[in-house]
Amino acid sequence: MENILEVKNLSKKYPEFELKDVSFELPKGMIMGFIGENGAGKTTTIKSILNIIGNYKGEVKVFGLDNKKNEREIKEDIGVVLDDMFFPEILLPKDINNIMKDVYKNWDSDLYFKYLMDFNLPKDKQIKTYSKGMRKKLEIATSLSHHPKLLILDEPTSGLDPIARNEVIDIFRDFIQNEECGVLLSSHITSDLEHIADYITFINDGEIILSKTKDELIEQYGIVKCTESEFNKIDKQDYIKYKKTKYECELLVENKNEFKKKYNINTIDKISLEDLMVLMVKGEK
Amino acid sequence: MLGLIKKDFLMLKGNFKTWLILLFVYIVMAFQETTNLSFLLPFMCVVTMLSTFSYDSYNKWDAYVCSLPDGRKNSVRAKYIATLLLIFVTLLITTILTVIIDYYRTNAVNLESIVESIFGAIFATTLLQSIMYPAIYKYGVEKARIAIFIAVFGFALIGGVLSKYIDFESIIQGLAFLENYIMMIIPVIIVVMLYISYKIAETVYKRKEY
Structure with a gap:
């Protein structure tokens, strides 16, 4: 399967934080959820992919092209929602259309205004009068209106109510129907x-x-x-992390079927991403 | 880049009424033949342009613009061009008004005085732009204001101290011959000043991480 995004050994050092050899691949036609607690490095990774921050080590390829050598070409086909970074709020949504049609070659004004209508966003009101959810929807509409092939979204659903989140998720789902496209989506939700x-x-x-x-x-x-x-009888190498509560122990295991075969413990729950995050970060080894 | 220039102009449209009032004040003053205020409107435009930096910073526009095609490359250039266009347009308006009012009042047009005031206005506004913009890109709007204040105060202090040891008056008198070439020298100074300022701002912006 061809990759739309490849990140190899991405490293970036700050005095108080370090991105260490970050590598992953996103195949075409797929949505990748990028998770981690606050300050884990999600935004730094995204900013590096987009060259918003420089001086990092490693290699980033988008559409098979180097993100530094072919920056302009690549960015024409990327739609971006960044966490709390957008147009100055004294502008109106219709101003954004005016600006963006001279920024992107493929900017589609009709599509942009269609999204505004679908999202119930008034085009003649200053962005500062929008609620947080409306602002997020405007950012999403803006990111989609130049027919991008890759969406890079940093917390695109934060601040949205469940109904709006559902609408937005449906849009991402529609977007990915084109198998030449891909989505990198960082989210806490x-x-x-x-x-x-x-x-x-x-x-x-x-x-x-x-x-x-x-x-x-x-x-x-x-x-x-x-x-x-029971926990005391389990080999350390058979679980990734564990957490003890007052009444029981919770162990995160990588292969639940093998674990079942080896130990006579039948209470093995299906994992949710939230459980995974909590145990990975807060669990002990 | 056109899109980014448009963005700055669209951000300024809320100031249109204030500029109309200033224009009215200018017309009244021009009729009363008090001091020449032709620099007022372009100068105020540059000052207003400085406010766009605050909005940009508040909404982290600089990080967002760097995610757009050629965003980092064009952002500083667009700001400089938008400012110069604004200076040019407002100066054109005030110059036309000055000519009309001059003619209405005296049945003649004092071309020499008008050209002098145009040059003066361009010099003052581009000087402000050339000093402020790199400082803003480097330190941000608030810190840049303080930095400029400290720099001006520092220069005044150094000048004051040096004046005890150096005879500035005779230096100025020695340079009096340049007065004949002032109309040629000022444009050169403006271009050099803007070029250096732009290059510094661009370098700062390219290196900065948002």
Whole structure:
């Protein structure tokens, strides 16, 4: 399968934070959920892919092209929603159309105004009068209106109510119907990713600790619930992390079927992305 | 780049009423033949342009623009061009008005005085732009204001101290011969000043991480 985005050994050092050899691949026609706690390195990774920050080591290829050598060409086909970064709020949505038609070669004014209508966004009101959710929808409409092939979205559904989130997710789903396209979607709202993501990439403390298809994750990973005495009999290498509560122990296991065969413990729950995040970050080894 | 120039103009359209009032004040003053205020409107436009930096910064526009095609490359250029266009247009308006009012009042047009005031206005506005813009890109709007204030205060202080040891008056008198070439020198100074300022701002912007 051809990749639409390839990130190889991306490293970036700050005095208080470091991105360490971040690598992942997003095949065409897929949506990748990019998860991790606040400050884990999601936005830094996204900004590096887009060359918003420089001086990083490693290689980024978008559409098979180097993101630095072919920056202009690549950006013509990328739609972007960045967390809290957008047009100055004294502008009107119709101003954005005026500006963007001279920024993108493929800017489609009709499509842009159609999105505004679908999202119930007035085009003649200053952005500052919009609610947080409306602003987010405007950012999404803007990111989609030049017929991009790759969407890079940093927290695109934050601030949206469940109905609006559903609308937006449906739009991403429609977008991916074109198998030449792809979506990299960073989000804290893991339930959204459970609905639409094909791949999950998990970053923690600047390092990718997991990058797999969602199906693999759901089929193979599990949460074992057992008593402390049962826990004491389990080999360390058979679980990834564990968490002890007052009444039981929770273990994150990579292969729940093998675990079942080896130990006589039947309480193995299906994993949710939220459980995975919590146990990966907060669990002990 | 056209889109980014448009963005700055669209951000300024809310100031249109204020500029009309200033224009009215200018016309009244021009009729009363008080001091020459032809620099007022272009100068105010540059000052207003500075406010666009605050809005940009508040909404983290610089990070967003860097995600657009040629965004980083064109952002500084667009700001400089938008400002110069604004200076040019407002100066054109005030010059036309000055000519009309002059003619209405005296049945003659004092071309020499008008050209002098145009040059003066361009010099003052581009000087402000040339100093402020690189400082804003480097330090941000708020810190740049403080930095400029400290720089001006520092220069005044150094000048004051040096004046005790250096006879500035005789230096100025020695340079008096340049007065005949002032109309040629000022455009050169403006171009050089803007070029250096733009290059500094561009370098700062290219290196900056948003």
